[in-house]
Amino acid sequence: MLTALTRPVSASIERCELTHLERIPIDPARARAQHAGYERLLQSLGVTVRRVPGDDALPDAVFIEDTAVVLDEVAIITRPGAPSRRPETRAVAEVLAGYRPLRHIEAPGTLDGGDVLRLGRTLHVGRSSRTSDAGIAALGRIVAPYGYRVVPVDFMECLHLKTAVTDLADDLLLVNPAWVVPACFPGCRVVAVHADEPFAANAQRVEGMVIHSARFPRTTERIARAGVDVRVVETSELAKAEGGVTCCSLLFRAAPPRG
Numbered sequence: 001m002l003t004a005l006t007r008p009v010s011a012s013i014e015r016c017e018l019t020h021l022e023r024i025p026i027d028p029a030r031a032r033a034q035h036a037g038y039e040r041l042l043q044s045l046g047v048t049v050r051r052v053p054g055d056d057a058l059p060d061a062v063f064i065e066d067t068a069v070v071l072d073e074v075a076i077i078t079r080p081g082a083p084s085r086r087p088e089t090r091a092v093a094e095v096l097a098g099y100r101p102l103r104h105i106e107a108p109g110t111l112d113g114g115d116v117l118r119l120g121r122t123l124h125v126g127r128s129s130r131t132s133d134a135g136i137a138a139l140g141r142i143v144a145p146y147g148y149r150v151v152p153v154d155f156m157e158c159l160h161l162k163t164a165v166t167d168l169a170d171d172l173l174l175v176n177p178a179w180v181v182p183a184c185f186p187g188c189r190v191v192a193v194h195a196d197e198p199f200a201a202n203a204q205r206v207e208g209m210v211i212h213s214a215r216f217p218r219t220t221e222r223i224a225r226a227g228v229d230v231r232v233v234e235t236s237e238l239a240k241a242e243g244g245v246t247c248c249s250l251l252f253r254a255a256p257p258r259g
């Protein structure tokens with residue numbers, strides 16, 4: 001059973017962190033409607049959606065991916081790179097504790113879940129303005145006993161590694177080659193984003209399917225041509241807050257919660 005933890009759009013989303021985008025007005029009601037569409041799509045694909053309680057004091061709370069890295073064996077609660085986002089982890093940890101043993105990234109390390117791309121037993125971790133070498137090293141120490149290896153990856157011009165590259169299948173990646181070098185992921189075939197759609201490399205695998213943003217039709221077409229079953233969802237309002245599709249959930253295989 002696949003479970004997705006999501007978190008509601010905060011009334012304060014207009015005060016979100018922004019790194020590579022200009023601030024433009026965000027309509028929280030429209031963002032909520034798009035987020036609900038995303039949750040409905042997950043449900044239609046057979047995913048159990050569980051909402052972590054919202055908190056209007058936390059503008060970026062909807063981007064729950066950044067607060068944890070959930071593996072089959074353990075969940076790692078992150079220490080987000082943006083100080084404004086650190087209080088987001090508490091409520092997520094409370095819910096995740098029902099599904100996995102918890103470990104934590106401790107100060108001074110920082111790590112955002114959006115920088116962690118898991119390919120099999122390898123965690124590719126982007127070095128970013130949010131994720132520090134100390135955070136990457138701490139993650140490596142936590143996951144090594146479970147048989148995972150951590151590989152740091154350099155990328156540029158976007159917020160998180162998973163803005164630049166995500167997986168479409170076990171050996172197939174969706175990449176913006178201007179932002180991350182595909183050779184960082186040996187043995188994988190690559191679908192490149194359309195040149196007019198640089199932000200299109202963020203897609204989310206759900207069972208045999210992939211969720212992609214309706215903002216990038218030319219890249220969606222390339223994904224479909226690669227033989228991938230792709231479903232689209234509106235994300236224009238959340239994109240103004242520098243969010244994509246993966247960042248709106250923590251997706252993991254779960255037995256029913258323990259407590």
Ligand code: CIR
Nearest residue numbers: 016017063114241242243247
């Ligand atoms: C931030 O800057 O932290 C948020 N406004 C957007 C986070 C998006 N997260 C993600 O792509 N994993």
